[in-house]
Amino acid sequence: MDCSEYVDKFLSAHADGELASRERRLAENHVGGCPECRTRLAEERSLKVLVRQHTNIVKVPAELRLRIRAAIGEMADPNFIGRNFAPRGQDSDRQLLWPVRQTRVWAPVAAAAAVLLFLAVYSGRSGTPAPTTQFHPVPVFDLAITKYDSLASYFVPNVPSDRNGSDFAWVMDRESGQPDAGMREDIGRSYSEADMLDDLFNFDPAGYQLSGGRLDRLADGRPVTYTLYRGTGNAILDIGLKDPQMSAPVGAVYWIGMRSFYQYKGYSFCLTFSPPGHFVSITLTRAPLTELIRDVALADAVATGDDR
Amino acid sequence: MFEQVALPHLDAVYTAALRLTHNSDDAKDLLQDSILRAYRFFDQFRLGTNCRAWLLTILYNNFRNSYRRRSREQLAATIEQFDHQAETRSLVDDPPVRNPEELIATRMAARRFEAVLNSLPSEFREVLVLVDVQELNYQEIADVLEIPLGTVKSRVSRARAMMRRAMLKGAVSRGKTGS
Numbered sequence: 001m002d003c004s005e006y007v008d009k010f011l012s013a014h015a016d017g018e019l020a021s022r023e024r025r026l027a028e029n030h031v032g033g034c035p036e037c038r039t040r041l042a043e044e045r046s047l048k049v050l051v052r053q054h055t056n057i058v059k060v061p062a063e064l065r066l067r068i069r070a071a072i073g074e075m076a077d078p079n080f081i082g083r084n085f086a087p088r089g090q091d092s093d094r095q096l097l098w099p100v101r102q103t104r105v106w107a108p109v110a111a112a113a114a115v116l117l118f119l120a121v122y123s124g125r126s127g128t129p130a131p132t133t134q135f136h137p138v139p140v141f142d143l144a145i146t147k148y149d150s151l152a153s154y155f156v157p158n159v160p161s162d163r164n165g166s167d168f169a170w171v172m173d174r175e176s177g178q179p180d181a182g183m184r185e186d187i188g189r190s191y192s193e194a195d196m197l198d199d200l201f202n203f204d205p206a207g208y209q210l211s212g213g214r215l216d217r218l219a220d221g222r223p224v225t226y227t228l229y230r231g232t233g234n235a236i237l238d239i240g241l242k243d244p245q246m247s248a249p250v251g252a253v254y255w256i257g258m259r260s261f262y263q264y265k266g267y268s269f270c271l272t273f274s275p276p277g278h279f280v281s282i283t284l285t286r287a288p289l290t291e292l293i294r295d296v297a298l299a300d301a302v303a304t305g306d307d308r
Numbered sequence: 309m310f311e312q313v314a315l316p317h318l319d320a321v322y323t324a325a326l327r328l329t330h331n332s333d334d335a336k337d338l339l340q341d342s343i344l345r346a347y348r349f350f351d352q353f354r355l356g357t358n359c360r361a362w363l364l365t366i367l368y369n370n371f372r373n374s375y376r377r378r379s380r381e382q383l384a385a386t387i388e389q390f391d392h393q394a395e396t397r398s399l400v401d402d403p404p405v406r407n408p409e410e411l412i413a414t415r416m417a418a419r420r421f422e423a424v425l426n427s428l429p430s431e432f433r434e435v436l437v438l439v440d441v442q443e444l445n446y447q448e449i450a451d452v453l454e455i456p457l458g459t460v461k462s463r464v465s466r467a468r469a470m471m472r473r474a475m476l477k478g479a480v481s482r483g484k485t486g487s
Contacts, residue, residue: 008465011465011468012461012464012465012468013446013461013464013465016439016445016446016464018445018446018461043472044468047468047471047472048439048440050421051425051436051437051440051441052440052441054421054422054425055323055425055437055440055441056323057319057320057323057441058319058322058323058326059319059322060318060319060322060339061336064336064339064340065318067340068315068318068339068340068343068344069311069315071340071344072310072311072343072344072347247311
């Protein structure tokens with residue numbers, strides 16, 4: 001083998017480790033006796049390193065990563081009906097996700113979808129789909145139940161629920177005897193200052209009143225919010241946390257956009273993904289699932305002004 | 309299973325999508341389409357093979373079928389153009405080169421290296437990125453690009469030769485300017 005043959009036919013494949021054993025032996029014999037080709041091989045390998053160094057791997061934006069994970073959770077779930085509410089895309093896959101350029105409209109779309117679902121369920125045109133896949137329990141659901149059992153019976157708020165920061169929950173308006181209208185906003189502000197999701201449900205139309213909020217830490221140090229709503233005979237607890245890795249478990253009874261609904265151990269769950277910030281909201285109650293769907297639909301309708 | 313096997317490659321696949329589309333919105337669309345398609349056909353993936361290569365094959369197919377017309381690429385279209393551009397660039401603001409070792413160690417590591425790489429005709433740049441950055445073997449690259457194995461070999465070889473030539477031209481031109 002001469003230098004010209006080595007450079008033309010072997011050099012790159014040699015540097016890339018792509019030579020078969022016989023070719024590699026020939027190439028190594030030549031390089032072993034040729035300082036010039038040894039230098040060329042070293043340069044070729046330097047080029048490989050430089051190309052790698054100068055071509056950065058770009059991280060996927062967090063919200064896109066979360067949206068993909070949520071969509072995979074939806075596709076894994078045969079009970080998924082959220083696609084019925086997503087904007088039409090180019091094909092069936094695209095209908096599982098809202099197009100990237102429309103990420104900011106997801107909340108209103110989900111809210112509108114919730115109202116549609118609520119109307120469908122309660123007008124008798126559509127019942128709860130019979131589950132064809134068993135729910136795969138995830139530890140966070142058991143933790144949520146433990147929290148619900150303790151907080152629903154004894155809840156001590158620890159974030160201010162008035163503008164002065166001096167009162168905590170159960171702040172009643174003296175004239176109406178109802179909770180202070182600014183309470184939700186003030187608790188939300190406290191959550192926001194702790195870099196947590198500040199969207200609180202308004203379950204007033206569903207007959208629940210906001211009891212207050214807690215800002216705690218999970219065992220691993222992550223902040224978590226607990227917001228409790230009390231109704232007649234039942235309570236709803238909303239747990240807010242950040243979890244970029246979490247995707248929706250298989251076995252949802254309903255899907256409404258980023259919200260999925262589950263039944264587990266006698267509790268009704270609503271799981272909500274909020275892509276900006278990786279927030280996950282776990283809303284649970286002892287009330288039947290159809291009631292939770294209705295209550296969430298009503299709250300979403302209030303949030304988007306659809307109740308007017 | 310899909311999440312454990314495929315999602316660790318998300319960043320690498322997104323990087324490839326960006327290089328193909330030159331547009332972050334298109335890249336996001338292309339990525340999510342491709343990953344969901346991969347999920348639907350995950351039963352066709354053979355465990356133990358290179359999942360990144362499989363995902364990139366889907367991405368490139370998707371790009372060829374749906375996105376190519378949307379992509380906007382303003383790169384050197386021919387090798388001659390590339391060589392001309394490389395020579396022109398070298399007249400601008402390169403540091404002095406004292407010897408070939410320095411050429412490799414410093415000049416090629418400078419910002420200019422990136423410019424040269426990015427100016428390679430796309431079919432040559434593509435194979436270099438797939439082999440050196442995505443760390444695919446030649447057969448995997450052939451599958452991703454739907455070209456014969458021999459073409460991959462010759463493109464890699466020619467791409468590196470072009471890079472080397474561009475660097476050397478830079479050095480010679482620099483000497484000519486006498487600065």
